[in-house]
Amino acid sequence: xxxxxxxxxxxxxxxxxxxxxxxxxxxxxxxxxxxxxxxxxxxxxxxxxxxxxxxxxxxxxxxxxxxxxxxxxxxxxxxxxxxxxxxxxxxxxxxxxxxxxxxxxxxxxxxxxxxxxxxxxxxxxxxxxxxxxxxxxxxxxxxxxxxxxxxxxxxxxxxxxxxxxxxxxxxxxxxxxxxxxxxxxxxxxxxxxxxxxxxxxxxxxxxxxxxxxxxxxxxxxxxxxxxxxxxxxxxxxxxxxxxxxxxxxxxxxxxxxxxxxxxxxxxxxxxxxxxxxxxxxxxxxxxxxxxxxxxxxxxxxxxxxxxxxxxxxxxxxxxxxxxxxxxxxxxxxxxxxxxxxxxxxxxxxxxxxxxxxxxxxxxxxxxxxxxxxxxxxxxxxxxxxxxxxxx
Amino acid sequence: xxxxxxxxxxxxxxxxxxxxxxxxxxxxxxxxxxxxxxxxxxxxxxxxxxxxxxxxxxxxxxxxxxxxxxxxxxxxxxxxxxxxxxxxxxxxxxxxxxxxxxxxxxxxxxxxxxxxxxxxxxxxxxxxxxxxxxxxxxxxxxxxxxxxxxxxxxxxxxxxxxxxxxxxxxxxxxxxxxxxxxxxxxxxxxxxxxxxxxxxxxxxxxxxxxxxxxx
Numbered sequence: 001x002x003x004x005x006x007x008x009x010x011x012x013x014x015x016x017x018x019x020x021x022x023x024x025x026x027x028x029x030x031x032x033x034x035x036x037x038x039x040x041x042x043x044x045x046x047x048x049x050x051x052x053x054x055x056x057x058x059x060x061x062x063x064x065x066x067x068x069x070x071x072x073x074x075x076x077x078x079x080x081x082x083x084x085x086x087x088x089x090x091x092x093x094x095x096x097x098x099x100x101x102x103x104x105x106x107x108x109x110x111x112x113x114x115x116x117x118x119x120x121x122x123x124x125x126x127x128x129x130x131x132x133x134x135x136x137x138x139x140x141x142x143x144x145x146x147x148x149x150x151x152x153x154x155x156x157x158x159x160x161x162x163x164x165x166x167x168x169x170x171x172x173x174x175x176x177x178x179x180x181x182x183x184x185x186x187x188x189x190x191x192x193x194x195x196x197x198x199x200x201x202x203x204x205x206x207x208x209x210x211x212x213x214x215x216x217x218x219x220x221x222x223x224x225x226x227x228x229x230x231x232x233x234x235x236x237x238x239x240x241x242x243x244x245x246x247x248x249x250x251x252x253x254x255x256x257x258x259x260x261x262x263x264x265x266x267x268x269x270x271x272x273x274x275x276x277x278x279x280x281x282x283x284x285x286x287x288x289x290x291x292x293x294x295x296x297x298x299x300x301x302x303x304x305x306x307x308x309x310x311x312x313x314x315x316x317x318x319x320x321x322x323x324x325x326x327x328x329x330x331x332x333x334x335x336x337x338x339x340x341x342x343x344x345x346x347x348x349x350x351x352x353x354x355x356x357x358x359x360x361x362x363x364x365x366x367x368x369x370x371x372x373x374x375x376x377x378x379x380x381x382x383x384x385x386x387x388x389x390x391x
Numbered sequence: 392x393x394x395x396x397x398x399x400x401x402x403x404x405x406x407x408x409x410x411x412x413x414x415x416x417x418x419x420x421x422x423x424x425x426x427x428x429x430x431x432x433x434x435x436x437x438x439x440x441x442x443x444x445x446x447x448x449x450x451x452x453x454x455x456x457x458x459x460x461x462x463x464x465x466x467x468x469x470x471x472x473x474x475x476x477x478x479x480x481x482x483x484x485x486x487x488x489x490x491x492x493x494x495x496x497x498x499x500x501x502x503x504x505x506x507x508x509x510x511x512x513x514x515x516x517x518x519x520x521x522x523x524x525x526x527x528x529x530x531x532x533x534x535x536x537x538x539x540x541x542x543x544x545x546x547x548x549x550x551x552x553x554x555x556x557x558x559x560x561x562x563x564x565x566x567x568x569x570x571x572x573x574x575x576x577x578x579x580x581x582x583x584x585x586x587x588x589x590x591x592x593x594x595x596x597x598x599x600x601x602x603x604x605x606x
Contacts, residue, residue, distance in 0.1 A: 165530070195502060248527070253518060
């Protein structure tokens with residue numbers, strides 16, 4: 001069976017439009033979370049990580065003027081522009097042909113073009129554009145892909161699930177290359193919902209910290225290219241996707257398990273199938289939303305899996321919870337950490353505030369990272385975990 | 392690895408069918424709410440949480456309920472050996488619109504957690520998981536139409552894992568009173584306890600998924 005390698009990538013968030021720009025800003029200690037007073041988004045001021053819309057439009061105009069002169073900016077929604085720029089940027093670093101039948105696009109999103117429920121005045125999009133398969137079709141047609149994209153919409157684990165199912169399809173020989181792209185935008189739709197749950201923090205979120213006070217939302221898009229052929233994916237270092245699994249808490253639709261069993265099951269399964277022991281894991285990129293219950297649940301699951309000593313961080317303090325994009329964006333930064341053998345500080349963390357003693361990264365460190373565990377959990381009781389490895 | 396469809400259940404046009412045979416028909420109204428409540432009562436289900444669910448979840452929940460009724464899988468497999476792979480076209484659009492109604496007028500702004508939580512299609516697999524204590528692989532995908540190739544490939548890949556013994560898979564679609572569900576229970580040959588009845592089972596392949604949907 002084919003091995004699956006992780007290759008070129010791209011991140012678009014408030015911290016930048018490329019992976020390197022994002023990483024540079026994270027290393028500087030910057031956070032993309034900034035207090036927004038935009039009443040169209042929220043009746044009360046709130047920390048949000050929002051993409052610079054002028055920059056998105058100008059970047060997109062530059063892109064179409066170079067590559068697609070027949071198109072105009074108004075042909076695409078905000079989210080579609082993010083997806084197109086992200087996919088284009090990641091692909092341009094590889095020798096993969098998206099128009100090849102052996103290449104599949106996987107789209108991970110929770111809400112897609114949800115802003116079209118209130119159509120923008122300047123351009124009316126067809127009603128069907130709110131359907132996630134139509135969003136996928138727009139991207140398929142734009143890039144000329146011959147295959148119907150796979151669309152994953154599974155709450156906050158959508159991004160990690162895209163990687164897991166993409167890996168399975170390459171391994172089974174259904175495709176040679178898979179482009180996993182995850183994206184979501186922040187509108188009053190999502191903000192009001194999380195506000196109704198009273199889970200939003202008034203300050204930028206502080207995952208795993210004693211004084212954490214809820215999550216922060218962010219928008220973003222991330223793209224990673226996977227392939228069975230490491231020579232064509234634009235990466236100098238061979239990093240494999242070893243194993244992935246998902247699970248359900250079977251406990252509550254909007255609250256995480258109190259015991260951590262669901263996440264533990266996913267972690268246990270992938271350690272077993274990749275024949276690894278807990279001590280083989282060098283670094284964990286956790287979900288870490290900074291809600292009381294989520295972080296507590298994760299500490300229990302990691303502890304149950306005997307992963308307490310392993311350095312762990314959450315990137316939610318950098319650009320908030322980017323929903324369907326989160327698993328992809330956070331995997332990209334984890335892959336970067338592996339390539340550079342560095343551990344990035346868990347932004348917002350000062351003092352451990354979960355019941356199980358876990359090793360949250362409080363400052364930048366150098367460390368040989370050969371194997372990394374990425375986890376995610378979400379509404380509906382879903383959990384996912386994936387292992388990246390240099391071997 | 393041979394895979395078999397050991398049972399399937401569909402709900403559409405005011406009818407519930409089990410293994411292709413009509414099992415319940417409702418003639419009083421073409422309103423989904425009335426039909427699904429009548430079916431709930433007909434199958435003597437007692438699960439008060441059902442009434443809190445949105446229509447998509449009600450449909451998925453009830454289809455799974457009838458699919459798993461009298462089946463041994465819940466006893467013969469552990470909770471993490473059963474997987475759920477679902478597809479749908481409209482995601483949670485109906486509830487999305489309902490949530491949007493609660494926020495579009497800032498003078499009447501009343502977002503509600505009990506609506507908002509249903510603005511994700513995978514809440515449906517969450518509800519099924521909670522009801523039957525299913526903790527295995529769990530994923531929801533969006534496909535414009537019923538797609539037998541997609542369902543076959545993803546369920547087969549999931550069942551390719553040694554730890555996964557059975558899969559509840561298919562399609563559950565609901566939007567604006569238009570609805571249709573078709574769920575299959577798929578099991579591995581070597582796990583099917585009663586060897587004698589094996590000949591009655593349908594081979595899990597694209598042709599059969601296609602034929603069952605069309606019939």
